Amino acid sequence: MESFTFTERVERWGVFECTLTAQIQKNPFTDQKIQGTFTSRSEQKDVDGFYDGNGEFRVRFMPSFEETYTFEISLDSTEVTWEGEFSVSPAGKGNHGPVRVADTFHFAYEDGTPHRPIGTTCYVWELQSEELQKQTLKTLSEGYFNKIRFCIFPKHYDYNLNEPISYPYEGTPMDSSVLTSDNFNLYTGKTEGNSWDFTRFNPEHFRGIERSILALQELGIEADIIVMHPYDRWGFSSMSEEEDDLYWTYLLSRLSAFRNVWWSLANEYDLMETKSIADWERYANLITVHDPYSHLRSIHNCKNFYDFSRPWITHCSIQRTQMYVCSEEVDQYRTRYKKPVVLDEIGYEGTIQHGWGNLSGKELVRRFWEAACRGGYGGHGETYYREDRILWWSHGGVLHGESQERIRFLREIIEDIPTTGLKYLPGRSDEICAIPDIFTPGSVKVYDYYLIYYGYTRPSFKEYYFDDESTFSVEVIDTWDMRVENRGTFTGKFRIDLPGKEYMALRIRRV
């Protein structure tokens, strides 16, 4: 037995990391198990460690309480256990803990602060050059988004033919010099020419991802990790059951201690032909066993939603399955699944040839507002056609579009609501009306807050009546020009003149 006392500061929901060095004869990734048990007054958790190369094994732990922790770590090839103790200081500025489901349809950080996800997608931004990664982080620092979806494995697809900065496994990739945008799909799922040892990870690949997760954490951005995906020329999407499980447990042991991690089992799970529902359920089970912190879990579809009613799924992660409507059905999805509805893919702003990637900024922002006023959460992506083939949607970099500023404006509106989230008030014709999503007895007919959106309709005026007694302050919101105009207070029946333009909203609050 060896004993440590840690004097370094570990904050609540920070990462405590302990490194042990041991020389292992066999494959340290597969033949060596390292585990830790962490105990404080309020919790006890068993966590997996992992091999990080160079003879170093690490155990990471995220303490959830400001308490003194003791721990015990064992390496199963040795008789030795390591013991120690450390104290947890209060959470630092901007650290609210991991995000949890709150009030059935919404989210809050563990300290109770509401989290209203306003996400974007940059599938492999963290596998691009250092310079491009820096540019991405600079763009993200503008505060447009508080969640980003990205993949662990590199991506092979149209506009995604380059090699990543690192690979997850030891080995060498196929020769990609012959790939072009015209022939890339001949190589999709083709594994010849790759030479990987799926039992030996490349720790540097994962360390890079961890640096990215921490950089996002600094910016207050949740890392919605896409663990598997079908856009592949390296064979990572068609490994054996045993190889998949090794990958999952390795990843879980490395990333679970980061508070801003969410698990997305896959992007477009239903395009992964070699995986069955039984496989997805098995991976889900691995998460529930090996992530001791119960980070948020979902799975993203192409043609058909996964069964979001499965108990391990914390929230719906939706790609639209119809050409015309998706945001417009958020209230129906809520009713069906009784979980938060996050529209991770509702079409992207851009001009590429694919219909999912050539919306106007106006249409994307309209979808965000529709989703918000129906009690859900939109998702951004950008795919402008560019000669340099650097598209935000995959590579990050800079944004060329018009939607992000308006999405940030919406984010400000949404962060100012009086409750955790909003819900759709049915029955009001010709408008999308949101009210606070809290339980109100059936007798309540008038609410303290209304956010009413008119989308592509263009009324010149609207008339309102809630009751005879209450006084309401009324603001007219131009969701595209990003202006909030105070119109004063009103009681009883009142009329508000509007500019006969698209994309207007009203915020009506009881005084």
Added chain:
Amino acid sequence: MESFTFTERVERWGVFECTLTAQIQKNPFTDQKIQGTFTSRSEQKDVDGFYDGNGEFRVRFMPSFEETYTFEISLDSTEVTWEGEFSVSPAGKGNHGPVRVADTFHFAYEDGTPHRPIGTTCYVWELQSEELQKQTLKTLSEGYFNKIRFCIFPKHYDYNLNEPISYPYEGTPMDSSVLTSDNFNLYTGKTEGNSWDFTRFNPEHFRGIERSILALQELGIEADIIVMHPYDRWGFSSMSEEEDDLYWTYLLSRLSAFRNVWWSLANEYDLMETKSIADWERYANLITVHDPYSHLRSIHNCKNFYDFSRPWITHCSIQRTQMYVCSEEVDQYRTRYKKPVVLDEIGYEGTIQHGWGNLSGKELVRRFWEAACRGGYGGHGETYYREDRILWWSHGGVLHGESQERIRFLREIIEDIPTTGLKYLPGRSDEICAIPDIFTPGSVKVYDYYLIYYGYTRPSFKEYYFDDESTFSVEVIDTWDMRVENRGTFTGKFRIDLPGKEYMALRIRRV
């Protein structure tokens, strides 16, 4: 017996009219029946006449053949019959006969010329001042539309509080001086204060409508007559069964002989609370009995479609029943009903407070293109909020919007297709692709004509492949800027660069 020979020129599908004078003791509208039988080599038709005031009874007949006709007319209170003969000359310029269903999903005039309806709605344009009617006809002469929907009865509704220039019955209306836009719905369906004799028509009301129908005929515009509607403060929507039937037979006897008449049993039939499905079926039966020319017949809904599969219905006359989609479902409606799909109400361009009347011109034109490329036909209406309360949708006058020019442009494109109509080609992702609507054996995979619409998506380029042999001419159509750009001819796989703008289309024709 009296005998006539008519030397006046009657053209094919024109109106032959015969007037008899008789003094009747009782009510000439109800107690006197006048009927005619018209015979030529190719047809024999029994037609109803009607009382037109001042002791005059009239019989109208539309000959469908260039032949010599004999006729016999009888007034059932007298023993006398009138006989005569006339010759029918060829149809004049622009006269193609009444419109019929053609090729299941489309229309053609009786002479075989295709008719592709591009309709508008001006509910009571013909009951406005002479001056406003003239302005409406002037606007219609611009060739934007070839069909217009309007009502026989005056309309009571928001923005429709004025009195019509005439009433259909003898009597006096309620005092409407107290009506305002705020209280009008208190008067809807309220009949107190009206004093009408529902057994005595006001012939001048109907003569005015007939003048309007003929003026439209001059412009090549079909008159889609709305026989009943719910927007009423005069009691015309809640007459007894007997009164309704008298109205229907009178109207049928007056208007059936005009070749450009279509019958719309009602606007928003399902808002007429005093009428049951049995009533609508009874009216339908009256049409089939009393319109000897089988003009087109349909019925327009509010919340729920009428059962368009009823055999007397010639085509679907649709108002959208969902907030977001309608044009987008035209191909589904075709499959369901196996009849032409006319979207008579898909939202109007304008800025009034109602969601059905405040679309942008761009959105309305998008819906027209969507409908066209799915094998159906859109409908226009305009409801800009105006201080003078003269809105095209009800009153006619001038157009203030942006859609009509683009609708005329679409009309030109559609009138240039190689077949009667178009149909949707399923399975092409991210585009609405129309092909000629003719039977093609399953083995045919390449067509002579494609009209491809991109709607609100904005591709920078698209790639096409039909086969290795055919050569196609390609035109890029800017449906909003109304430009057709010839891009030359292509064989095999080819790529077309596009401007990354909304509302683009391609016309691809085999050379």
